[in-house]
Amino acid sequence: MAQDWKSFKPVLIPNIPDLAKIDVYEKNGGYSAIKKILTDDKWDSQAVISEVKEANIRGRGGAGFNAGMKWSFMPEPDGGPRYLAANGDESEPGTFKDRKIFEFNPHLFIEGCLIAAYAMKIDAVYVYIRGEYREFINMMDKAIEDAYKKGYLGKNILKSDFSVDMYTHSGAGAYICGEETSLMESLEGKRGYPRVKPPFPAQKGLWGRPTTINNIETLANVPHVINNGASWYKSIGPENHPGPVLYGISGHVNKPGVYEFPAGMKITDLIHEVCGGVRGNKGIKAIIPGGASTPPIRGDVIDGVTMDADGLREVGTLMGTAGMLVLDEDTDIVDVITRISHFFDHESCGQCTPCRDGTGWLYKLMSKINNGEGEMRDLDLLIDVCNKMEGRTICALADAACWPVRNAVERFREDFEAKCKKTVYAVA
Amino acid sequence: MADTYEFSKEELEQIEKIKSKYPEVQSAVMPVLWLAQDKFGHVDSDVQKLVADTLGLPRAHVHGVATFYTQYYKEKMGKYVLDVCGSFSCQVCGAQEIIRHLEEKLGIKEGETTEDGMFSIREVECLGACGYAPMLQVTNDKYVNHLTKEKIDKLIEDLKAGKEPEFESMPVVYHQTSDS
Numbered sequence: 001m002a003q004d005w006k007s008f009k010p011v012l013i014p015n016i017p018d019l020a021k022i023d024v025y026e027k028n029g030g031y032s033a034i035k036k037i038l039t040d041d042k043w044d045s046q047a048v049i050s051e052v053k054e055a056n057i058r059g060r061g062g063a064g065f066n067a068g069m070k071w072s073f074m075p076e077p078d079g080g081p082r083y084l085a086a087n088g089d090e091s092e093p094g095t096f097k098d099r100k101i102f103e104f105n106p107h108l109f110i111e112g113c114l115i116a117a118y119a120m121k122i123d124a125v126y127v128y129i130r131g132e133y134r135e136f137i138n139m140m141d142k143a144i145e146d147a148y149k150k151g152y153l154g155k156n157i158l159k160s161d162f163s164v165d166m167y168t169h170s171g172a173g174a175y176i177c178g179e180e181t182s183l184m185e186s187l188e189g190k191r192g193y194p195r196v197k198p199p200f201p202a203q204k205g206l207w208g209r210p211t212t213i214n215n216i217e218t219l220a221n222v223p224h225v226i227n228n229g230a231s232w233y234k235s236i237g238p239e240n241h242p243g244p245v246l247y248g249i250s251g252h253v254n255k256p257g258v259y260e261f262p263a264g265m266k267i268t269d270l271i272h273e274v275c276g277g278v279r280g281n282k283g284i285k286a287i288i289p290g291g292a293s294t295p296p297i298r299g300d301v302i303d304g305v306t307m308d309a310d311g312l313r314e315v316g317t318l319m320g321t322a323g324m325l326v327l328d329e330d331t332d333i334v335d336v337i338t339r340i341s342h343f344f345d346h347e348s349c350g351q352c353t354p355c356r357d358g359t360g361w362l363y364k365l366m367s368k369i370n371n372g373e374g375e376m377r378d379l380d381l382l383i384d385v386c387n388k389m390e391g392r393t394i395c396a397l398a399d400a401a402c403w404p405v406r407n408a409v410e411r412f413r414e415d416f417e418a419k420c421k422k423t424v425y426a427v428a
Numbered sequence: 429m430a431d432t433y434e435f436s437k438e439e440l441e442q443i444e445k446i447k448s449k450y451p452e453v454q455s456a457v458m459p460v461l462w463l464a465q466d467k468f469g470h471v472d473s474d475v476q477k478l479v480a481d482t483l484g485l486p487r488a489h490v491h492g493v494a495t496f497y498t499q500y501y502k503e504k505m506g507k508y509v510l511d512v513c514g515s516f517s518c519q520v521c522g523a524q525e526i527i528r529h530l531e532e533k534l535g536i537k538e539g540e541t542t543e544d545g546m547f548s549i550r551e552v553e554c555l556g557a558c559g560y561a562p563m564l565q566v567t568n569d570k571y572v573n574h575l576t577k578e579k580i581d582k583l584i585e586d587l588k589a590g591k592e593p594e595f596e597s598m599p600v601v602y603h604q605t606s607d608s
Contacts, residue, residue: 006603015602081451093515093554100600131462131499132555134569135595167449172458172497175553189454190489191496207451250517250558257559257601274603292516292554323558325517339519343553349496 005269008236010260012220012244013104020139022146025107031152033226034114038160043226048119052222055230058241058263060097061087061178061215062291062320064309067222073202074120074210081123083211084116085187086219088129088136089171089178092291093343095323097246098216100258102129102136105220106143110166112219114152115226117164120212124165127216128183131172140168175347179395180213182349193351194395217246237263241308245322252279252328264308271326283329286412290320292340293400295407299329316407333415337408338366344401355398358389362405374420379409433468433478443482453483457493461500465568470501498552499568506541506548508587511565514551517558526562526575527551533584546588560598570595 018024025031037043053068074082086109090098101109113125127144129137144166147153155163169187171177177186181195184206205211221243225233234242245263247270250256254276261274267287271278278284284299289307295317297305305315312319327336345363350356365382368374386402393399409416435443442463447456460479465471471479471494480490494500501509510530514523527538530549534542541548557563560573570593572583583593 010600010602013600015600090556091554094517094558095554096556096558096560099556103597104600130556131497131568132565135571169449169455170459170462171499172462173499173552174497186458187450187455188452189450189457189493191492248559250561251520255601256561257598259601259603261603288516325520325558327520331520336516336520339514339516343515346553 005261005265008244008260008262010244011224012108012217012246012260013100013258019105020103020107020143022107022143022150025105026150029227030107030223031111033223034111034118034152035158037115037118037226038158038162045119045121048115048226051230052115052119052225055221055225055233055242056240057218057221057225057233057243058309059215060217060221060245060321062092062293062318064241064319067214067218070202070212070214071116071120073200074212075202077121081207081209082121083206083209084113084120084122084125085180085183085206085211085213086113086125086127086216087178087180087183087213088127088133088140088216089175089183090133090216090321091130091175091178091347092293092321092323093340094250094288094291094325095248095321096250097248097258097321097323099133099136100246101216101220102133102139106140107147108223109216109220110143110147110152112222113166114157114164115222116212116214116219118162122164122212124167126187126206127166127168128177128187129168129170130177131170134170137168137170144168174349175343176349176395176397179397182395183213184211191349193349194397196394238306238308238310240310241319245307247274247307248321248323249275249326250323251326252282252331253277253326254279264306264311267302267305267307267324270307270324275326278326278328280328284326285329285331286327286333286336288325288327288404289317289322291323292343293396293403294318294320295403296333296337296411297407298411299327333408333412334366334370334419337404338363338370340404341366341401344397348397348401352393352398354389354392355401358385358398359401361385362401366405369416369419372419372421376417376420376422378420379413379416382406382409433464433475435464435467435478435482439463439467440482447483454485454489456483457485457490458497461490461494465500469507470504472501472503504545505567507546507567509548509550509567511550511552511555511568512538513553513555513557513561513563513565515554515558517554518561518563521561522575523551523562526564526577526580529577529580533580547584557598566593572596573598 057067058064182192341363345359389398480487
């Protein structure tokens, strides 16, 4: 449980110099999980899926869905190609964790992809990385090249009958491409417009073929599950949300950065013990726990709250990507929410009208209030716009744009009201 | 006057290699747009035409893709495009002051390019360096983290002298525990 976080030894980005080099990775037990699977008859694809499902690796990209369960949705092979798309779009504000894997432990991720490919009988893996991460794409390309040279990728891997190819694909600046169906559109060389589901990617994904999309960090967890077993994995962190997590902490803390600890860390431990406290020893105004789309919570509700699905649900927010923003007591929360609204207005792909227009409305209203031009009735109008956006679009971007606004208006009402003009409408 | 653009023999070979990564040629649009932008500095409508014709795809399709993604420059930009992250982590760590300092220093506004064609300033959305705020990216490539006015001054001086920033590795910090 969360109490023994102080003795936890990182496994995703362990403190081993030069681990990104394939020789060093091998010397430290790397690629042993895939070797085990390919040589031991016990590990057929079903057994791998069961073990991963049992481990309950909850998707680290934000949705928190059991990765093994997702794998089990892939249909029986029909002879045609099948794909895995690894999602390294990492564009949610506050999120900067997958780049640590690309830079410091890329082979762990490649090995995770190999195991996933074996389990789901995948022919090719596409690693979609945001275009801004040019350096990290280069690092991945190098790691993939090294893995090919050593026979971990390509035809007849480690002299078995298992073959899989792996390629990187660079994005070019579009948050929406982190949405799994939009990511597939982008990989197919199109504008990143999310697809209507169903059909789900497992039925009809990349180029119309069965496809699974997993986050980079999610896949990096997989080799450890195979090496140490699902019960070991579940012994880390809370039962309902187990495993190590890369916490990316930013904002007003003394030591921001990416830290690996068990899921279920207390928010206060992360801030005060891990990150050295709030800058200038100030109080905490608010926390945005898992990226811009997760609802902000007040600093006075965080005592005892843990970073896992259940702990965060209790205070009305979400784990997201565990990219946590800490805001000190002097923060203008209305200004922060206005910038979030700017983000979603900019990143809406424009396909669905409620989102294309709604994100613009939210940003305009937020700006008006932020500039001191708003009226009290604009607060109701914000909520009204949210009501007309949520659940009315193809993907969840519209909902993601609404949650911070809706929750902030509710939870920081006094800050919003303080910025509004106290207009009295005289009755003539 | 329209410039003429073409790919070299080596680049055409590289494009063939890119195409072989995917089951359908259309998937090569994004990587080939990147290749073109690296070579020509932008992907204006003439470059888009070249990409479309090289891949045998409708020009309208390539135009649609190029205009969807913000990192493709649809017109000529400064030699050095300074993309300052303005999203919330950078916002609360002083991104606007950084932009104002850049504007004063270069004598242009955000969204503009200097007359000599050397610098453009843009405020962009989250670049995934939230713990190292405020930060900027130089022409879709290197990140410059933990910005201060002094660091900006140094960067501009270096760039004017043709010295581009190096990759800054941001190390993982390990928590000091009593038993380690």
